[in-house]
Amino acid sequence: MNRYFVYIAQFFIAGLIFSCKPSSNKTDLIENLLKERYDILLSYTPDSLAMPRSYSFETEKIRKVPSKDWTSGFYPGNLWLLYKLSGNESYKHHAKQWTAFIEKEKHNDKTHDMGFKVFCSFGQGLKHTNSEDYKSIIIKSAKTLSTRFNDSIGCIRSWDFNKDIWQFPVIIDNMMNLELLFEATKLSQDSTYHNMAIQHANTTLKNHFRDDHSIFHVIDYDTISYQPRMKVTHQGLNDLSVWARGQAWGIYGYTMAYRYTKDSRYLKQAEATATFYLNHKKLRDDGIPYWDFHDPEIPNAPRDVSAATIVAAALVELYGFTKNKTYLNYSKKVVEALKSEEYILETSVNAPFILKHSTGNWPKNDEVDVPIIYADYYFLETLLRLKNVNTI
Template sequence: MNKISYYIIMLGFTVLLIACKSKGNSENLTSQNTIENLLELRYKMLLDYPLDSTAFPRNMNVITGEIKKVPSKDWTSGFFAGNLWQLYQLTDDVTYKNKAKKWTAFIEKEKFNNRTHDMGFKIFCSFGKGLEVEENETYKNIIVKSAQTLSTRFNEKVGAIRSWDFNKDIWEFPVIIDNMLNLELLFEATKISGDSTYHNIAVKHTNTTLKNHFRPDNSTWHVVVYDTITGLAKDKVTHQGFNDESAWARGQSWAIYGYTMSYRYTKDAAYLKQAEATANFFINHKNLPEDGIPYWDFNDPNIPNAARDVSAATVTASGLIELYGFTKNEVYLNFASKVLKSLNTEKYILNENVDGPFIFDHSTGIWPKNEEIDEPIVYADYYYLEAVLRKKAL
C-alpha cells in the first residue's frame, strides 16, 4: 500500500475494515479505490504543470479550461510551491520535492516587496514549507528579510500592519482579517533570528484585531479601517463578503486559523478563547450545509442556491485540527474529519478529464466582483493538504 492510499484511508474511509461483510460494502470498496486513484491523478497533474516564473496557477475555469496565471507579486503565488512541498511530505516522492524547489526559487524576489501585506502567504507558504522538509539557511535568511520588509507596514499608533494600498481615498488604514495568517512569518522570523521585534509586531497586530474585528456573536468583519491620528477604528466594512454585516465564510476561517496559530506562538489564553468562539459560530451556524462545506457567505439570501466555498472549508479544517491539539475538544476534530471526508468524493474532487494543476472544485474567491465563482482555487488545495498532514501527525 502506498502512502497516499494510507493517508486517505486514515481520513475516514473505514469501510475498508468491513469490506468483506456485504455486497454493499464491496461496492464501497470499489468507490474507495476510484477516489484513491482520482486523487493520485490530480496530484500528478500538479507535477505536469510547466515551470514558468511568471505563471503561478491561481484558479481555473473548468468549462473553458482556462487557467488564470499570476506573477510572484500576486498574493497566491506561494501556494502552488507549498502544495508540491506537502505532496512530497505525503508521498516521499522526490519528484515533488525537486519541483517544489524550482517553484519556490521563483518567489525569492518578493522578499523586497513592501507594497503588500501578503508576505506570509507568499514567502512562508513556500519557503516555510520547504523548511519543514529540510534545513536550509538560504530559506531562513529569506524569511527573516521578508519579515523585515513586512514590518515596514506596521503603524505603531494603530498597532497593526496595513493591509491594502488601494482605495486610499476611502480607506485611510485598512486591516483585513486575512492578515492574521501573515503573522506566522513574523513569529518564525523571531525564532530564526532571535530578534524579538517581529514577534512583538505580530502580538500587537493580533491584539488590535482581537479588540476591533469581532462582533458580539464572534463572527468577524472583513475590513476594519483605522484613523492614523487617533489610532481608533472608524469604519467596519466588507470587500469580499455579501455586505458589511454578513459573515463571509472564508473570513471566519481566517480568524479560526489565525488565532489558533497565534496561540501556538504566545500561549495567550485570549487568542485560544477567540479561536474557539469563532469556530463554534462556524460549526453551529444554521446555514452551514450538512456536509460541512459552507456557502461562500453565511448570509447570502440565495442560500441554498448560493455558491459553496471549498477553500473556507479547508482553511477551517486545518485550523480546527490544530485547535483540537490545544483543547482536546472532540467537536473540532470531528468536524474537520467530516469536512475531509466530504471533500474526498467525486462531488468535490476535479474530474479526471479536467487538465489543470488543481485538486478540488467549488471554491469562491471574490463574489462581489464576480471573480473565481465556483472554481478550483490553489489555496483550497494547500489547506486541504495541510489538514491531511496535521491529522496524520495526531
C-alpha cells in the first residue's frame, strides 16, 4: 500500500473535521488540503487480492484479504464515501476500480455477508453512477443471498462452520445484510427480497433480545422444531455478556429496517437498545465503548472504535426519525473524540486506515486494539450523515 494514500485520507479527514462549523469555504479548504496530492492518489494501484482489512502494530503489516472476505467491500465503500464528502473525482475513479473486484461475489452462496461485501461497495457506487451493471449485480447478489433463507425458521443462515455444534446459526450481524434485500426489491420490483428481509427481522426481534434490550450474539435454531436451541456468543466475552459491536449491529440494523418498512416495532427496538447502550455504566465518557461491557479488566480492557462508529452512524439516522437530540449528541461526541491524536492513526504508519483502537475478535486474540477498515467506513458514513443534517 502506498503510504501517501494514508496522508491523503488523513489530511482530508482532518480538514473535514476541523472545519465542522458551517462555512461557504469548506469545499475550498478540502480542495486546498488535497490539491498537492491528487497525482499521488491517482498513482495508487488497486489490487484484487489486497483489500485492506486491518493493520498490526506488532508486525507493522497490513492484513490483506480477497473479495470473499466479509470485510472486502468496506475499502471501496470508503472511497465512494470520500468522493461524496469531498467531490473529488479521483476518489470516484479509484472507487470504481476497487469495486469491480467484488463483482464475482454475487455468485458466492457460502456466506451471509453479501450485504457487507456488495452493498457497501456497489450499493454506495450506485448512489453516484446510476449504473445498470451495478443494479444487476445487487439484484443477483440478493438472489444468491436468498438461497440461505429458511422459510420455516424465518431467517437467513449465517455461518456454515462449527456444524458439530450448531445446526442453523444466526448472528445479530446478519441484520446488516438486509439492506441489500430491501434495495433489491426497489430495483427489481420483486417483493420476494423485501418479504424475506422482514421475516428475518421479525424472527431476530423475537429471539435475539434480552429483557434489558441487550443482544445475544448467536441464536442457533433447531432444524426440526425450528425453535432456538442455543443462545450464545462467538466474539463476546461469554454467552451472557454485552459484546459492544453486537449491540451496534442491532441498533443500526433495526434503524435501517424501520427506514424501509416504517414498522414501529423496529423503531421501538432500535430506541430501546440505544437507550441501554447509551446509559450503560461502563460506557466510556468519550463515547467509545470497551469491546465488551462485561470485561473484568475494565478500565484497562481494549476499546472498540468500530462499535462506536457503527452506533454513531445509526443514531444520526435514528435522530432523523425521532428528533431525540440524545442520539445526535452521542454521534457528535464520538466524532469529537475520534478527531484527536488519541484515535487518528499517525501518518508515519504505512497503511490505508484512519482510526486506531478497534477490536475485531478478542476471544481469538485476532485484531485486538488495531485499525480496522469497517471502523473507518462507519466513521465516514457518520460524517456524511451529520453533514446532511447540517450539524457539522
